[in-house]
Amino acid sequence: MLNVLLVEDDLDLADTVVEYLELEGIRCDHGANGMAGLQLAQEGGYQVLLLDLNLPRLDGLSLCEQLRRGGDDTPILMLTARDSLDDKIAGFESGTDDYLVKPFALQELVVRLKALARRRSGQVKKLSCADLEMNLTDKTVSRGGTAIKLSPTGWRLLEVLLRASPEVVSRNDLEEAVWNGDIPDSNSLKVHIFHLRKAIDAPFFSPLLQTVAGHGFAIREKVI
Amino acid sequence: MLNVLLVEDDLDLADTVVEYLELEGIRCDHGANGMAGLQLAQEGGYQVLLLDLNLPRLDGLSLCEQLRRGGDDTPILMLTARDSLDDKIAGFESGTDDYLVKPFALQELVVRLKALARRRSGQVKKLSCADLEMNLTDKTVSRGGTAIKLSPTGWRLLEVLLRASPEVVSRNDLEEAVWNGDIPDSNSLKVHIFHLRKAIDAPFFSPLLQTVAGHGFAIREKVI
């Protein structure tokens, strides 16, 4: 059951939205101004926040920024009457995940809202599989707490595999992705796979980098 | 590795987009008009299509409709200069999955595009018959929960049979499909059928891989 918070001072609009969402099976709480919204949002439990850009007492952007500073990464959909690109960019910088310009179709709101809920936290800053973690912001890799050193190519290889995880990536797709179409004409890939294995698997118990014969490679916990 | 198609007649914009997407690790082909776009899209292999609404020779909406009529359900993100609600709704009816109004932030494009790709890849493609399951995305086969290991040829054979299930596939069709017309001149097929039986049937109660004398083979539950 989807559970969202709408912060909106136009009570007519708010009522309409709440009603429509309930019809769609989405629970929707409502805060009528920025301060109330902040309080509700901080109590947590919402999968998505719908914020009006122009709010009394604390506007949508500031509310968004404040939440993000507090470490809250709940997806935020901003509702706005303005349509300028500037607003959009300012929104992205404040940590907004999506936009909807008033007047909007309720149908469209639901679609975007569900997409956000599904996507969860928006831009991923970390990739992981089991106890293996790749931190994209500070460029570190670790497994079970111990740091792992990778060469640039090893890093790219692991990144592609982790983004696809637990799906299999074909040799060809791997090469395309790692070398950007400028693929060396040799067995470079298998050598790098070998080195990557030595780095992330050899020192540990369970191997994560699997060979799927005839298909490619995958990073995932053993499927028994 | 994300692989998308951009259909856009404004070459400057197209260049900018393609370049930006490549930076984000997204492969992006480009078609400059509707007909070219249709052709490229039909060749397939794209996870998302980015269509301009106003295109020479075949506009975005018609292109979208045509693809949907042909059974193609690749997610489509429509790029449009117009911003009226009517257009959006017309778009949703033609089978569009998301919208972006020009001018847009490239950053925003990437976010929406990834959301679409993820929504799609969330649907796991599976083939099955009774308790036998073939997972096409993570390339695994299992029966009643226990994993089954197949050789590449065994995999192709099973895939062909499952796609046809419960119909019978002739030996000739099987050979054509498995070896792509380059059929070995021996009894290879029956040996592979034998191995496949040992893998998917032998350890279990009811045999699924049946011989239909004089006609070929079929995967199905026993018809008595």
Add this chain to the structure above:
DNA sequence: TTCAGCCGTTAACCCGCCGTTAACCATCCC
């Protein structure tokens, strides 16, 4: 500028699995 160390590419080699092949076996029907 030079040197050292790292990294990526390449080639060579090894191993085990997989596919092909042929030969043999079982069953059915003429």
Add this chain to the structure above:
DNA sequence: GGGATGGTTAACGGCGGGTTAACGGCTGAA
């Protein structure tokens, strides 16, 4: 009995995938 159809088995050669080592270029520090 013999041919036709389908199942089983084993041998062997090749290839995919793994491992190793050498070489050469780049980079950063002295």
